[in-house]
Amino acid sequence: MSQSQSRSPISSQTGAPIALSARSPRVPVERLVAELVPPPRFDGVRFATYIPDPAQPSQREAVARLSAFAGQLGGAHASGRGRAGGLLPWRRPRRPAVADGPRGVYLDGGYGVGKTHLLASLWHAAPAPPALKAFGTFVELTHLVGALGFQQTVGALSGHQLLCIDEFELDDPGDTVLVSTLLTRLVEQGVALAATSNTLPGRLGEGRFAADDFLREIQGLAARFQTLRIDGEDYRHRGLPQAPSPHPEETVTRAAHTVPGAALDDFSALLEHLAQVHPSRYGALCDGLTAVCLTGVRPVPDQSTALRLVVLADRLYDREIPVLASGIPLDRLFGPEMLAGGYRKKYFRAISRLTALARDGAALTGRRR
Known part of the structure; x- marks a missing residue:
């Protein structure tokens, strides 16, 4: 199985934005090996x-x-x-x-x-x-x-x-x-x-x-x-700001309705949904997406939620999916205690990757169908 075959979209977007929190992919074992x-x-x-x-x-x-x-x-x-x-x-x-x-x-x-x-x-x-x-x-x-x-x-x-x-x-x-x-x-x-x-x-x-x-x-x-x-x-x-400023919520929502294949999710709802999906399926959760638009980004409330978000950030980064967000800057997702704790390495990696994707996401605000 080729990379393109193993990562084929679940569905393509027509009309309203996709909601990650509405997806519950089922991934066969063979796909886990092939990927x-x-x-x-x-x-x-x-x-x-x-x-x-x-x-x-x-x-x-x-x-x-x-x-x-x-x-x-x-x-x-x-x-x-x-x-x-x-x-x-x-x-x-x-x-x-x-x-x-x-x-x-x-x-x-x-x-x-x-x-x-x-x-x-x-x-x-x-x-x-x-x-x-x-x-x-x-x-x-x-x-x-x-x-x-x-x-x-x-x-x-x-x-x-x-x-x-x-x-x-x-x-x-x-x-x-x-x-x-x-x-x-x-x-x-x-x-x-x-x-x-x-x-x-x-x-x-x-x-x-x-x-x-x-x-x-x-x-x-x-x-x-x-x-x-x-x-x-x-x-x-190198020579770039640590994290771009978050966008107004209406800008994020408008981009999600403008960019074909974009997902639009309330950040808190998405975090709750990730708890219901095994992390091995987060890659399939991203199938077919061209962008992820998040409203109401706030600090992650606990470590279990934070670790799930790290896995999602890795899958988005692997697939080069831009992120456009409102709320707090993405480099403030994890609180001081998390960044000083045993999983801090994962959190620093997630911040680095989400910051890169957020820079890519800034270009979405000027796109049209």
């Missing part, structure tokens, strides 16, 4: 399209070392599944996925330095066909295990040449142990690994904070990884 590819935002990225910051030599070095890692990946071996054929019985690969050197690579750096761009470029550069390599976030991987079960997930991925994990989470011990165990089983089957995570903005000066945490959490796999440090500032904010 383990770089998101549409990164369809066209390659090592050649990554533009290193001249002031940060580690960025250019990372490109060279990742290119070399891609060149070490071995030939095809038995597939645990076919994209179009669903889940298949798995068997041990005939030869290791990496001919020489470490079995995994970890990209260590702050927000917006291009780690996901480089990880997706590695996926594209790997010599295996798309059905023999997978790309997903840490959260998507845990959702896959929840949908398939541990053993079937091992079976679905064990024939792959490469598994890329974006945004490896270090703040949930249970999920980290689960994924670490899964990766151990996959490495035993010859799968090469690549992962990214984020150093907190307040810890960027502390050297190898994220790398040390990552290597500790994956325990027995640590020796199999080479760490690539990528320094730099968030490219989404």
Whole structure:
């Protein structure tokens, strides 16, 4: 199944705006597996399209070392599944996925330095066909295990040449142990690994904070990884304001009725609806959308709601769906306690991504049918 097939719209818009809070998509397991590819935002990225910051030599070095890692990946071996054929019985690969050197690579750096761009470029550069390599976030991987079960997930991925994990989470011990165990089983089957995570903005000066945490959490796999440090500032904010000002509610509503394929939701109603939809289906919730218009944006009331919003923000960012909002600025969604707590890394990422989408959304106010 191709990316376009696996992400086909639920319906197209005619007339009134779509309401996300009225959607309750049902997603077959096969789609969850088939969508383990770089998101549409990164369809066209390659090592050649990554533009290193001249002031940060580690960025250019990372490109060279990742290119070399891609060149070490071995030939095809038995597939645990076919994209179009669903889940298949798995068997041990005939030869290791990496001919020489470490079995995994970890990209260590702050927000917006291009780690996901480089990880997706590695996926594209790997010599295996798309059905023999997978790309997903840490959260998507845990959702896959929840949908398939541990053993079937091992079976679905064990024939792959490469598994890329974006945004490896270090703040949930249970999920980290689960994924670490899964990766151990996959490495035993010859799968090469690549992962990214984020150093907190307040810890960027502390050297190898994220790398040390990552290597500790994956325990027995640590020796199999080479760490690539990528320094730099968030490219989404270079020379740009932190967050655009919110729009008047009538402007947001008018844009939702003007832009074909736009969704219009009251922010509080949307937050309530997200609690009724499993996060693994948030991608399907966004099918067919060209924009998300939100009225009455306010601070998120609690941590469970905030974590669901983080997942939705990731899916919107993956699909490059602009956001137009009234209420408070999007960089004030999460209160000081949340930004100082154990999930602060996720909240900073969501703010960064929603801010980028809000800049895109500002252009919607001038569009007409």
